[in-house]
Amino acid sequence: MTKKNRTMALGAFLPAPGHHLAAWRHPESHPQGGLEFDYYRRLALAAERGMFDLMFLSDGAGVRTAYKDADELSRQGRMVHFEPITLLSALATHTSHLGLVATASTSYNEPFNIARKFSSLDFLSNGRAGWNVVTSATDAEAKNFNLERQAPHADRYARAREFMEVVTGLWDSWEDDAFQFDKDSGRFFDPEKLHILNHQGEHFQVRGPLNLARSPQGQPVIVQAGSSPDGKDFAAHWAEVVFTVQQNLEAAQEFYRDVKQRAQDAGREPDQLKVLPGVFTVVGETHDEAEEKYQQLQSLVDPVVGLGMLSYQLGMVDLTGHDLDGPLPEMPAIEGSTGKQNVIVQHARENNLTIRELYLSIAAGRGHRFLLGTPVEIADQLEEWFVAGAADGFNVMPDMLPRGLDDFADLVVPELQRRGLVRTAYEGTTLRENLGLHRPAHRH
Amino acid sequence: MTKKNRTMALGAFLPAPGHHLAAWRHPESHPQGGLEFDYYRRLALAAERGMFDLMFLSDGAGVRTAYKDADELSRQGRMVHFEPITLLSALATHTSHLGLVATASTSYNEPFNIARKFSSLDFLSNGRAGWNVVTSATDAEAKNFNLERQAPHADRYARAREFMEVVTGLWDSWEDDAFQFDKDSGRFFDPEKLHILNHQGEHFQVRGPLNLARSPQGQPVIVQAGSSPDGKDFAAHWAEVVFTVQQNLEAAQEFYRDVKQRAQDAGREPDQLKVLPGVFTVVGETHDEAEEKYQQLQSLVDPVVGLGMLSYQLGMVDLTGHDLDGPLPEMPAIEGSTGKQNVIVQHARENNLTIRELYLSIAAGRGHRFLLGTPVEIADQLEEWFVAGAADGFNVMPDMLPRGLDDFADLVVPELQRRGLVRTAYEGTTLRENLGLHRPAHRH
Numbered sequence: 001m002t003k004k005n006r007t008m009a010l011g012a013f014l015p016a017p018g019h020h021l022a023a024w025r026h027p028e029s030h031p032q033g034g035l036e037f038d039y040y041r042r043l044a045l046a047a048e049r050g051m052f053d054l055m056f057l058s059d060g061a062g063v064r065t066a067y068k069d070a071d072e073l074s075r076q077g078r079m080v081h082f083e084p085i086t087l088l089s090a091l092a093t094h095t096s097h098l099g100l101v102a103t104a105s106t107s108y109n110e111p112f113n114i115a116r117k118f119s120s121l122d123f124l125s126n127g128r129a130g131w132n133v134v135t136s137a138t139d140a141e142a143k144n145f146n147l148e149r150q151a152p153h154a155d156r157y158a159r160a161r162e163f164m165e166v167v168t169g170l171w172d173s174w175e176d177d178a179f180q181f182d183k184d185s186g187r188f189f190d191p192e193k194l195h196i197l198n199h200q201g202e203h204f205q206v207r208g209p210l211n212l213a214r215s216p217q218g219q220p221v222i223v224q225a226g227s228s229p230d231g232k233d234f235a236a237h238w239a240e241v242v243f244t245v246q247q248n249l250e251a252a253q254e255f256y257r258d259v260k261q262r263a264q265d266a267g268r269e270p271d272q273l274k275v276l277p278g279v280f281t282v283v284g285e286t287h288d289e290a291e292e293k294y295q296q297l298q299s300l301v302d303p304v305v306g307l308g309m310l311s312y313q314l315g316m317v318d319l320t321g322h323d324l325d326g327p328l329p330e331m332p333a334i335e336g337s338t339g340k341q342n343v344i345v346q347h348a349r350e351n352n353l354t355i356r357e358l359y360l361s362i363a364a365g366r367g368h369r370f371l372l373g374t375p376v377e378i379a380d381q382l383e384e385w386f387v388a389g390a391a392d393g394f395n396v397m398p399d400m401l402p403r404g405l406d407d408f409a410d411l412v413v414p415e416l417q418r419r420g421l422v423r424t425a426y427e428g429t430t431l432r433e434n435l436g437l438h439r440p441a442h443r444h
Numbered sequence: 445m446t447k448k449n450r451t452m453a454l455g456a457f458l459p460a461p462g463h464h465l466a467a468w469r470h471p472e473s474h475p476q477g478g479l480e481f482d483y484y485r486r487l488a489l490a491a492e493r494g495m496f497d498l499m500f501l502s503d504g505a506g507v508r509t510a511y512k513d514a515d516e517l518s519r520q521g522r523m524v525h526f527e528p529i530t531l532l533s534a535l536a537t538h539t540s541h542l543g544l545v546a547t548a549s550t551s552y553n554e555p556f557n558i559a560r561k562f563s564s565l566d567f568l569s570n571g572r573a574g575w576n577v578v579t580s581a582t583d584a585e586a587k588n589f590n591l592e593r594q595a596p597h598a599d600r601y602a603r604a605r606e607f608m609e610v611v612t613g614l615w616d617s618w619e620d621d622a623f624q625f626d627k628d629s630g631r632f633f634d635p636e637k638l639h640i641l642n643h644q645g646e647h648f649q650v651r652g653p654l655n656l657a658r659s660p661q662g663q664p665v666i667v668q669a670g671s672s673p674d675g676k677d678f679a680a681h682w683a684e685v686v687f688t689v690q691q692n693l694e695a696a697q698e699f700y701r702d703v704k705q706r707a708q709d710a711g712r713e714p715d716q717l718k719v720l721p722g723v724f725t726v727v728g729e730t731h732d733e734a735e736e737k738y739q740q741l742q743s744l745v746d747p748v749v750g751l752g753m754l755s756y757q758l759g760m761v762d763l764t765g766h767d768l769d770g771p772l773p774e775m776p777a778i779e780g781s782t783g784k785q786n787v788i789v790q791h792a793r794e795n796n797l798t799i800r801e802l803y804l805s806i807a808a809g810r811g812h813r814f815l816l817g818t819p820v821e822i823a824d825q826l827e828e829w830f831v832a833g834a835a836d837g838f839n840v841m842p843d844m845l846p847r848g849l850d851d852f853a854d855l856v857v858p859e860l861q862r863r864g865l866v867r868t869a870y871e872g873t874t875l876r877e878n879l880g881l882h883r884p885a886h887r888h
Contacts, residue, residue, distance in 0.1 A: 031625040070635035083564035089533035112588040120527035143651035144556040181475040191514035207587035
């Protein structure tokens with residue numbers, strides 16, 4: 001298996017001021033960081049110090065939390081932040097090796113605009129851009145784009161598939177060596193190396209060419225996090241990095257085998273699709289210190305916010321009227337991604353949790369694997385999954401920032417390096433080189 | 445008149461590798477600069493050294509030149525470059541006083557996305573973002589967005605007007621002091637200071653709120669360049685900076701009076717709309733040196749490119765089949781902006797130019813006022829218009845970059861400073877402060 005020859009891929013998933021629901025209320029946190037460049041610059045440099053492959057910003061085209069009124073919303077801590085592509089463009093010139101992965105929706109953008117922005121980011125970063133492709137999953141976003149409700153799941157994926165054809169086609173508008181800038185002959189480019197896309201499809205008619213040259217990576221790295229059957233098929237065809245929510249080893253191994261097999265069935269090399277489960281982390285010098293850090297954050301969870309978050313994580317399921325100290329009711333059918341809901345419901349049933357216990361238990365990782373302990377304890381758990389064929393690496397979700405990222409970079413990574421599981425120097429300068437992904441050949 | 449109390453506003457209009465059509469073929473030019481961050485960083489720092497208020501990037505959602513085939517296109521020098529908002533986001537953290545103005549189209553974007561990106565740029569730059577609002581003007585762009593032809597001029601403006609209502613409404617989603625981050629009470633923001641837009645219009649239904657706080661300038665500065673009646677009315681209502689194409693003093697004075705009057709009629713202070721005619725510049729230590737620089741560039745114009753450029757500047761009017769050494773034919777009705785066409789046609793008729801003479805005569809400024817000479821000569825001409833009520837400042841269009849911008853910053857600006865016409869230190873740190881524009885009060 002190739003993974004024995006390679007080290008773990010590490011993503012740093014960095015929402016200000018951290019992943020724990022109450023991170024913003026922690027005495028050491030800086031809740032205004034989501035709109036401060038210096039805050040993010042410090043985070044990016046910590047990720048680079050920690051030999052992370054990439055930093056990742058999730059995104060929604062609107063306030064994505066479920067809320068009944070402004071009072072409830074005002075207790076939540078994450079609704080304002082930089083637009084990711086602008087922030088990563090700025091960070092590109094302050095970093096040298098870190099991959100820069102922004103989320104953007106295929107439902108509320110046009111492919112020509114997305115192709116341009118990620119190509120531009122790839123040039124600004126000299127080959128470190130990645131695009132996390134989402135179809136969006138809330139009516140709150142749809143309402144900002146002339147809709148009352150979002151389009152059905154299958155329709156969003158149909159649009160997303162055609163969207164990818166257009167974007168990747170536009171990225172191949174020009175061959176790598178099309179631009180020769182020949183001043184003497186007056187040829188800016190070789191006309192044989194221009195390819196007009198002329199896409200005529202169900203959702204899009206896009207002529208091209210793109211008004212950027214082919215970018216340093218050939219194409220920015222495609223990232224995706226779908227876990228529905230549509231999502232996994234999408235990943236098998238398009239994704240080069242897959243983020244996933246996995247709670248236990250067997251399910252993670254099964255998911256890993258499944259998407260690698262699907263990639264192979266789609267004619268791809270399975271090694272060219274990297275599976276990175278999310279891991280929520282609380283790191284302490286001792287186990288007790290980690291536990292204390294966690295309990296301090298748990299004590300700061302507002303019940304109103306806890307219930308709202310649970311509702312959002314279940315796919316905007318309304319839980320008002322149910323007894324917080326009673327069991328989770330049966331779930332209605334939802335239109336969003338169902339993968340995370342399934343994981344959370346299973347977790348509640350297996351552990352016989354009340355609604356209150358459930359929201360507290362996911363206030364940290366929101367359904368993601370929960371790792372708490374010393375650097376050795378956390379390294380043990382990461383190594384177990386990596387060696388057992390459950391992961392090519394991990395998308396690290398620190399409890400609070402910047403402390404949790406510093407702890408991972410400065411305590412956990414050195415332990416992983418001692419075990420030969422994390423690089424001690426970057427292999428290359430592009431995200432593809434560091435992830436071990438091929439640079440895609442031009443289609444012509 | 446307030447302008448006597450103020451210095452000139454200066455914009456640096458910076459398409460790589462310069463404004464002259466043949467700039468890319470000049471021995472000193474760097475034609476690949478459009479996709480190199482260090483090239484643009486150097487330009488931005490030169491503009492800041494020259495006390496410019498802002499740098500400006502034009503943009504099209506596609507290759508905007510008129511061309512019949514790849515052979516013709518391959519002789520043109522401007523079709524690939526950074527996407528402006530990503531580039532300016534990166535430049536924001538390398539500059540401290542320079543305004544950063546990007547073009548974006550209301551025809552091929554959604555208002556929620558545009559509101560986010562410019563707000564994000566305003567945060568990244570600590571208050572130096574500006575948006576040049578365009579409705580786009582070519583079928584080449586329309587073909588990248590599911591259309592065969594662009595929408596009619598009046599329809600594009602109707603959409604643009606509603607677009608502005610939505611964007612400015614979203615920018616006021618939160619009052620300036622909405623976010624208090626009160627860790628003790630658990631209130632991230634004051635719910636009384638959140639305002640849901642709930643826009644329900646003909647083109648857009650947008651709920652809001654924006655997922656960014658109110659930005660440092662309250663709202664990014666609105667820039668516009670319309671010269672049709674629709675365009676001037678749009679400017680009167682929305683624009684705070686107006687770029688314009690003006691060839692002679694009387695017409696410039698008339699335009700100046702007209703848009704200021706329209707702004708006043710719309711209930712605005714005329715001083716809160718700054719009129720900046722474009723000026724194409726060739727600077728020499730001596731007049732002869734400037735003339736030599738110009739003739740060297742003129743000698744590099746490819747006739748195929750000259751004719752294509754003329755066709756584009758006239759609004760995609762096809763000129764093939766006409767004798768290059770005969771007169772310009774009558775113009776057909778066009779769907780794009782008509783202001784520039786009118787200026788060019790008038791210029792041809794008044795000077796009795798052949799098609800060849802016409803394209804050569806606008807190969808430099810493409811219809812803009814043409815200034816060639818020593819720093820004193822150029823300063824004289826700028827001062828004349830500024831004092832005569834034809835301009836609040838100028839949008840400077842250097843012949844080639846970086847040389848032409850360096851010459852303006854290091855030779856012309858010191859001469860203007862000696863006359864008290866250009867600042868010797870920035871008045872403030874935001875674009876509004878430097879332009880003398882009010883920070884808009886929140887609407888609630």
